[in-house]
Amino acid sequence: MVPSDLSQDGGGGGFWAERDDFQLLQQSAGLEEDSWHEAGEELETEDAQALWEALARTGTTLQSFGPGRSLAFVLRQVRTQDEDVPYAELLQRLRPFRFLVVMRPDGYLVSALTGRPLQRMWKGRVELRGGRLMVGTFEVGAFYRDKGGVFYTVDDSLSQPGAMVGELGLERDWFNAALDGGGDALGEMAQALAHFVNDPIRSLEGLEQLPSAVAALIASSPDYFARYSALPVQEQIREAARLATHLMMLYGSAAGTATRIGTAGTKLPVLSLSAEGALAIEQVAVPVGATAAAVGTGAGAVYVLMESTKDPGEGGGAQASGTAKGAGGGFKPFVEGNFRENLARLTGRMPEDAHAHHVFPRALEKNFKEAGINIHDPRFGTWWERSSHLKKAHDYTQRWREFLFRRPPPSFEQILQFGRELAREYGFQVNY
Known part of the structure; x- marks a missing residue:
């Protein structure tokens, strides 16, 4: 019937x-x-x-x-x-x-x-x-x-x-x-993305102009990202539209929900890109503490690995985000003592006149942890000009305190979005 x-x-x-x-x-x-x-x-x-x-x-x-x-x-x-x-x-x-x-x-x-x-x-x-x-x-x-x-x-x-x-x-x-x-759905998708991609994407920060799962997929594939970042902006938009259309058609969304892996030996279907942009899925043993972006829902979801908990050069950890590799080396464990160095590896620079700033303030680390955010993840860090940081840090933390303690409590996505809004207001860039 x-x-x-x-x-x-x-x-x-x-x-x-x-x-x-x-x-x-x-x-x-x-x-x-x-x-x-x-x-x-x-x-x-x-x-x-x-x-x-x-x-x-x-x-x-x-x-x-x-x-x-x-x-x-x-x-x-x-x-x-x-x-x-x-x-x-x-x-x-x-x-x-x-x-x-x-x-x-x-x-x-x-x-x-x-x-x-x-x-x-x-x-x-x-x-x-x-x-x-x-x-x-x-x-x-x-x-x-x-x-x-x-x-x-x-x-x-x-x-x-x-x-x-x-x-x-x-x-x-x-x-x-x-x-x-x-x-053509691809053409319509490209037209939609053209409204958001205002500048050529040459860095990890530039990927923020794309849907989150597409950005994570590109960032997790350093060989592809090297090729992608060299394309003219019109080709970048079309490539992003191709990936977004594929993810939506087969998995239902071009956005990924961050998931922290808490069980040793967890195997997940991981989505990756070849240097030429071909998509592949394989079962990967994901280390405890790694973060994966889940695309789709339920048992049919696939994952894009977003970070590693150990420097691959030291052994024992998967390179779960090619972003570090592309920026000049693997990440060290995401703890406070490694924050500045990891941020330098992520961004490829360590400016002398800037502080390594936690987008999510250290004074509220416990609250962010409860929301599923490791504030020492370098993606949640940025370089903030020293004098401006010293003048505005207290006010910045107070804004976060007022936001977190409202009722009902903000969701994970709302916290990320508020971080982006404060970054624009205070004059620094975010890397997520």
Whole structure:
């Protein structure tokens, strides 16, 4: 059975009646018909892997963006669970997608199953907030539950609606929406990123102009970063758009949630870039204390390693962020005594007229630790001109004290964002 709205879409009821939800999804995602999984056949893990590879090779248009996200979610679920799925159960798993929508890179909410555009929200204005690409209250690439034109967040299983995030306007732009969607999702993504990339990216600080997971991925691959930083700004934007589109399509977000590894011998699927920009995933044993950016949710998430706890030259630690390698050596343990040296390795300089400043003040270290932040991580450090630092340090710490002790307590992302805002106000740069 297919969604009721399909009989009202262009193409004719007879055409759609020939295809069940999974066949329709493969078609809507843009897969060539000779790569489709046959109707009625059990979806084995090898089949899911083959479809995943076909999807990764398929160019993403605006029309296929929503269904591509849905197909990637279903296939990732099968591959992660490593269990064959009977076809009847596969169709059952697709039922929730009839009521889900996805935010596209051009600002349209679209059907997750067919890609049919519903309405352009907030005039399609894409903003970079907290490392995430947002259109109003909607994150690009995320799923939302549609309840009669009112939209809600959903949990990792996509079954339980959460908070309301918006609704369709009174004037639904059906005609223009129906004409939209034939463009290139990569092109739309590049146009969105062009609003945020104001200067050529030549340093780690410059990566702040990109979505957080894209920035972490580039920074964690020193050979690629050396090539990327030498590109003209237009090519940098297109490359970042390619990576962002890939992450959103297959994992649902271009932003990563920082996770501190607390168990010895933890193995994670780690995403990396070759010097030429090819993406790869491999299982990596991550050392205790390392931080990884989780892209995606649940068991299907992948990780970008962001820091190391030990200088690789001393042995016993993985180079979990190529940023240190690219800046002239590995990091030492992230403790106060190594802070200035690690910051110098991260930034590639040690100015004589500046202090090594903790973006998150040492006087409030306990509070930041409770929020999951190691203040001695060099990414959370910066060079602050000496005389200005001496004059303003007390006032700066007081601003943080007032911010942290408000109710309700600020979230991890809000703390990071407040640090960026204070940096602009006090006249120094941040490295995260």
